[in-house]
Amino acid sequence: MSNKPKGLTPSRRAFLKGAAAVGGSMAGGGAALAASPDPLIVEKQPWAQGTGDGVDASPYGLPIQYEGDVVRRNVEWLTADTISSINFTPIHALDGTITPQGCAFERHHSGAIDMRKEDFRLMINGLVDTPLVFSYADLERFPRENRTFFLECAANTGMEWAGAQLNGAQFTHGMIHNMEYSGVSLRSLLEEAGIKPEGKWVYVEGADASSNGRSIPLEKALDDCMIAFKANGEALRKEHGYPARLVVPGWEGNMWVKWIRRIEVTDQPIESREETSKYTDTLEDGTSRKWTWVMDAKSVVTSPSPQSPIKHGHGPLVITGLAWSGRGAITRVDVSKDGGKTWETARLANPGQPMALTRFYLDTTWTGEEMLLQSRAMDETGYVQPTKAMLRETRGENSIYHNNCIQTWWIKSNGEGENVEVS
Amino acid sequence: MSNKPKGLTPSRRAFLKGAAAVGGSMAGGGAALAASPDPLIVEKQPWAQGTGDGVDASPYGLPIQYEGDVVRRNVEWLTADTISSINFTPIHALDGTITPQGCAFERHHSGAIDMRKEDFRLMINGLVDTPLVFSYADLERFPRENRTFFLECAANTGMEWAGAQLNGAQFTHGMIHNMEYSGVSLRSLLEEAGIKPEGKWVYVEGADASSNGRSIPLEKALDDCMIAFKANGEALRKEHGYPARLVVPGWEGNMWVKWIRRIEVTDQPIESREETSKYTDTLEDGTSRKWTWVMDAKSVVTSPSPQSPIKHGHGPLVITGLAWSGRGAITRVDVSKDGGKTWETARLANPGQPMALTRFYLDTTWTGEEMLLQSRAMDETGYVQPTKAMLRETRGENSIYHNNCIQTWWIKSNGEGENVEVS
The missing domain is CATH 3.90.420.10 (Oxidoreductase, molybdopterin-binding domain)
Structure with a gap:
């Protein structure tokens, strides 16, 4: 793991070096457009050559076919x-x-x-x-x-x-809506x-x-x-x-x-x-x-994560996730890139609402370093989401239910992620 | 039109005379259960006799078939x-x-x-x-x-x-989401x-x-x-x-x-x-x-309405609808049952949010009288939704766009609704 300092807020101007300057060399356009060497600028766009679907195509609308992987x-x-x-x-x-x-x-x-x-x-x-x-x-x-x-x-x-088992936020944290x-x-x-x-x-x-x-x-x-x-x-x-x-x-x-x-x-x-x-x-x-009804404060980074790897080049990176508490509103979420050694406070997209999901973002810069990504939620009662080690101290490893520990994703230098534990 | 006084808030106890007392005579159960003389009490329920669909039935879920009419x-x-x-x-x-x-x-x-x-x-x-x-x-x-x-x-x-044309809130007010x-x-x-x-x-x-x-x-x-x-x-x-x-x-x-x-x-x-x-x-x-960009404050009763008639008997009735304003938050919605002669202030389900739909409810009692149902929205700028007559005074009848007038539904004594104008 690198010991780089806390994420720098990217400057507003020249934010995305990857965005292609019009008329400039695409080779200099950087990683963000690497998937296609053709910028498909206005003159080359095919969709204006004909008409699309009418309003009778789907009385009850469905996701477009390209989103077929976004399913239960x-x-x-x-x-x-x-x-x-x-x-x-x-x-x-x-x-x-x-x-x-x-x-x-x-x-x-x-x-x-x-x-x-x-x-x-x-x-x-x-x-x-x-x-x-x-x-x-x-x-x-x-x-x-x-x-x-x-x-x-x-x-x-x-x-x-008992350990890091399932490789993806959908499987580790997806029993929620x-x-x-x-x-x-x-x-x-x-x-x-x-x-x-x-x-x-x-x-x-x-x-x-x-x-x-x-x-x-x-x-x-x-x-x-x-x-x-x-x-x-x-x-x-x-x-x-x-x-x-x-x-x-x-x-x-x-x-x-x-x-x-x-x-x-x-x-x-x-x-x-x-x-x-x-x-x-x-x-x-x-x-x-018994009678452990309330869902304690919890959070998870949803992207980047094993099913949502970083596919773009170095530079601006949006880290995002969800936080929630059965005891009231989420008041703060911290994110760590080094397995919990140092923390940065994330931005809540909106003020936390009682017993509802809260979306958080950390707008940061990534230069290819490995990360041990974690998030840590706090709620209005002052409760702080515990580490897995803290939870095991009082609960052991025999439980199934009410595991609200801090999750760790190992993000590798190629952008791929893996479910891991940190000691 | 009846001249009944403003809707009475139903008492908390004995709220629904239509709900069937267990073991009591169903004939005395009233209109709310009239559709089925059999209360289908626990012993007669069929669903416990077998199992249902597994979690692999629909990776992307769809509405149940009984809701097939709820479509664009x-x-x-x-x-x-x-x-x-x-x-x-x-x-x-x-x-x-x-x-x-x-x-x-x-x-x-x-x-x-x-x-x-x-x-x-x-x-x-x-x-x-x-x-x-x-x-x-x-x-x-x-x-x-x-x-x-x-x-x-x-x-x-x-x-x-130019007049009341389309018979249903979906068609008069459904170009919104x-x-x-x-x-x-x-x-x-x-x-x-x-x-x-x-x-x-x-x-x-x-x-x-x-x-x-x-x-x-x-x-x-x-x-x-x-x-x-x-x-x-x-x-x-x-x-x-x-x-x-x-x-x-x-x-x-x-x-x-x-x-x-x-x-x-x-x-x-x-x-x-x-x-x-x-x-x-x-x-x-x-x-x-030209340059009439902002959508002025507007509202509509969505139920009862021509496509959502009253199907139950006399007694408690929930009147509900939507209100919105392009200038900020909705602060109040009034409902009239007599074509605008008298008004009652509806309950907002939640405080109005800027430039977002607000749901309102009026919990009232209906004893079979005809109603000329209207709703009237107010927003945080103090703007009040106008009548159609007021709108025509300044705009005439040649416009297509930006008709935010008060809508009237004629609810008949059989519970059915019709799009009408009141002079």
Whole structure:
């Protein structure tokens, strides 16, 4: 690793030596145009020779064919069957903060079911004054909210406890998405049924065969949970719980029950399969933590990374990534190029929003040196994202869930990246 | 029209008489469940009997088949050929503020062209120190921004000048979309080339056959314009200018040049076809206004509306819609049920953001009375959306563009809607 000083901010003028001066020698144009010796200047452009597609070409639009690699991918060895498995958001290829539904990862316990709005029913029962069944049309008549939240699977980065395993941000950190939800507050539905004084928890379950039942403290249920029917403006996708799912801001994705069919108010947690044999964290001494609902502050550099190598020459380089916290807003992200020895504070594209993805950028200069790229998120509670070593001290290496450690990408002098650990 | 008093806020308890009490008589369940006499309670649900789709079902996800009507639609009589035409965003069926790219309207002057990133070139020439040609890879090396903006075609609502023409919010107001853009500031590229002191305008053009050239004052170009390559996190769609388009916040959509190929710094406007014979506003006396770039404050009720009738019984009703202003943030939206005689202030789902769509809701009670539904937006400059009569006073009926008048939907006692004018 080089010991070069902290990245220099490139000067505004003569920023890109790679951009070709018009009429100048292309040979002097530098690396940025190396892919094509022909600048395809205006006179040579082919697209003005004819017409393109009409507005009837695609009533529902799809990505252009050149973006065919920007898709969800699964990892075959992770589970025995795709109906109880996971795929990953291609975060290495996205920018901004919104995750398009088409790219948003899936996790199913018994597959994505096919339910018409007309067949949807949501029962609220248990310790309530009046047990109720809501149709989808009923839900639409309650006051609606719009809020943007990340959803992270508790197992995101879960394969990395014992070492650097998966070679790409999509696979190490892609069990996450971030959408603008429209729906109604869970509170409004619970109040419609009337909660009895002894009600302290809700038990939520979905209509799929797994039912995926989870217990949620009443305080959280009444605080900010939603029953959402739209994401990024349009109906939820089948694989994300169409026609309605639970939104549990900042808490592990498993609790965001899809195809939600029942909410039972109880006086204690149910201790279901999904919160005992699964979604608990086994510690070094063999005991397990439970009720670890909140997703702690975390971040990852999405580019450059193994799936998004540096393909241009030396000079200006944009390092970018995502940060998030289940405890509130991200307030700062630092980036290290030397495996955590020195840090630079990144630029947040916009002020952090509570429990939503935050995009960060570090505008820097690269002269071909190897880098051990890391990012470190801080949230409004003062929490600082830990190193893997720090996390192992308290948690050991037997956990699957809640691995929010600092990630390291080894960026080589040829621009390629690799998932590594630093001691 | 009834003269009922202003909508009453429904009480929190016993909010939905339509929701079925479990075990109670379904006949007493009311209108909200009338579509199905069977509550499909938990024991009868079919989805738990088997498994669903695996995570390999759709690497790039699509809407579920039941949402097949939520698509862009064109209106055949508007233009002679779809390659120089328009289609419309299904705003009547969306919620929240983000428009998914697949639903976002298109407007082409010579069709949507097919350009690979590798073939993209952007020239900056004219009154600059160093004319430059940027590749797509070059653009990615400049500091990036993320910002959410609406894009409205200047002709949105343009068929409505002489009367109520098109029966649905999709067709009257659907030449609009709202996305989170990622890209670089136009300022950074212009500064890289170096603007000569006599440079006062930029002339921007696209790579399609129409070229769609437009003049933009340098002040705006240096203020907040972007060259965007992503929208809602992923690559721009082909029909929205892949791989890169111009973003001109708050200004008419025609200026947001797609497939951008050239930016010429000039000392005066070019007076191109797109800003002389088109995109000017013919007034009552036969003269025309030009340089009417900013989209004034505007709003529309998206539901209930002709394409989104009230299908439930009496009781709670959610009235919702969109508001926006090219001059800044929306600060307030009022809703009238009686054609503008009386107004209620709607609830903004979130505080208005500059030059972005704002979602509003009015949570009210409907007892089957006819309504003349209107919405009226106000922005941070104090501007108030005008009535059609007010707009005609100054503009006549010969314009096509910049019709931001208050829209009226006649909601009948059977819940159906119709586009009407009120005198």
